[in-house]
Amino acid sequence: MTAPVRGRPRDPDADRAILQAALDLFIERGVEGSSIEQIAKRAGVGKPTVYRRWGTKEELIAAAMETLVAEEVGWASPEAIETRSPHVLVEAAIDSAAAATAAPHYRALVARVYGSAVSHPELMTVYWDRYILPRRVQATRLLERARELGTVAADTDLDVTIDMMVGAITYRVLQPNPPDVDEMRRYLREVYRQTGLLPAG
């Protein structure tokens, strides 16, 4: 939702309809099945309304993905990361993270994003630069705090740790027999425990 305003003032209802249409079409049909024209049609707006806000379909789909991920996963604020215990922050986020990642549309979204990473690399690049990297900065700060407190080892490469957490969760939801929300809560707890973001035992 942080894309620059292009030209005229925004219409929040149209924006919301466009983002929802983009998310639905992308999940149903992938990048190649989601043109700006089809997204505009499904949202009930003209193509110029879409182009006024988003320059390319990759920018639009990335913004649409972010509405699902950012609204449903409860991230800790930068201020909270600097002042509160990592264990407390992670514990507080487990329920919403489990609900978000166990949802069928999350699985479908992960499959589409990973599935397009090689055939349509622009989408991953836009999403990565605009939305993932800022979150990785936050996650790195959280892990640095845990490292200061001694629950993460001093010489740990935190970029790899973040990949291990995100990689495990996204891999798990694509496996046969994906977890329900209770199983996902247990799973996340174990992932965070193994990285030192929750206490052992």
Added chain:
Amino acid sequence: MTAPVRGRPRDPDADRAILQAALDLFIERGVEGSSIEQIAKRAGVGKPTVYRRWGTKEELIAAAMETLVAEEVGWASPEAIETRSPHVLVEAAIDSAAAATAAPHYRALVARVYGSAVSHPELMTVYWDRYILPRRVQATRLLERARELGTVAADTDLDVTIDMMVGAITYRVLQPNPPDVDEMRRYLREVYRQTGLLPAG
């Protein structure tokens, strides 16, 4: 390569051509773009020759994927796992694992497999049951040995640990700026270090 022989004796050359055609087509076009008919045509054989060996296209594509993964990644034998140090075994496998996972066709294969996990779940199910689960049994034994030796914590859920390793590597190759083989060697080393399969520091 362990699919049951159906009907007549196998022709190894035809089998190899069929598996290569299936792998290439799947990487190029995904599950929906890879019919048995198209695979047979590209391999220069008749459809009955394919059906004599593989009952469904999912079974065939899973077998084709395995030829790439199993031949290029040097897995430790069950006997070696029981008798040698996990650190030594993992160290010995790093170079071939780095070469295999840094290859462009590995990235393309991961994207296709993950991309089809929700839209065509049969492929993931066949591949999982026939090829991944046996390897996870081996990986679990390796981690159990490391746990006995004290480099993996006693209460670790090893299924989650395996997901963190595989998840990190497959996620990393789908990110923008995928690693070359030197960077991948360093990356794998850090993943294995964080799980206790290589010594710290």
